[in-house]
Amino acid sequence: MDNLALLNDSKSGVAFAMVQGGVANINDDPKLVSIARMFYEPIWVWYREGAFKNDREQLKILSQLKGKRVSIGNEGSGTLVLTKDLFKTSGIAEHEMTAERLKPD
Structure with missing residues (x-):
C-alpha cells in the first residue's frame, strides 16, 4: 500500500514499484499500469x-x-x-x- 501511495504521488519521485498482488484497485489507481506478474502468491x-x-x-x-x-x-x-x-x-x-x-x- 505504501508503494501504491508513492506511485500515486507525483512528488515522490517514484516511477516503478513492486506491489503485492490483489491490493491495487483500478478505480482508486486509474493511471497505474501493471507490466507483469512476477510469481503466484498463495495466502x-x-x-x-x-x-x-x-x-x-x-x-x-x-x-x-x-x-x-x-x-x-x-x-x-x-x-x-x-x-x-x-x-x-x-x-x-x-x-x-x-x-x-x-x-x-
Whole structure:
C-alpha cells in the first residue's frame, strides 16, 4: 500500500514499484499500469498447534478465528488489505477477534 501511495504521488519521485498482488484497485489507481506478474502468491494461514481444540485441532474455515487473537498485517502492508478483504468475504468483523496489526518480525 505504501508503494501504491508513492506511485500515486507525483512528488515522490517514484516511477516503478513492486506491489503485492490483489491490493491495487483500478478505480482508486486509474493511471497505474501493471507490466507483469512476477510469481503466484498463495495466502498462507499459520496457527499454533492446539489453538482449535474444539474443532479437532484444525482450522478449516476463517470464521473459526472469531474470538481468537490474530495478526492481520501491519499498517501500509498488502497483507493487511488482503486480510481485511478475506475476513469481509468470510463474514468476520475485526471486533469479533483480537485483531493485531503486527509487523512480520
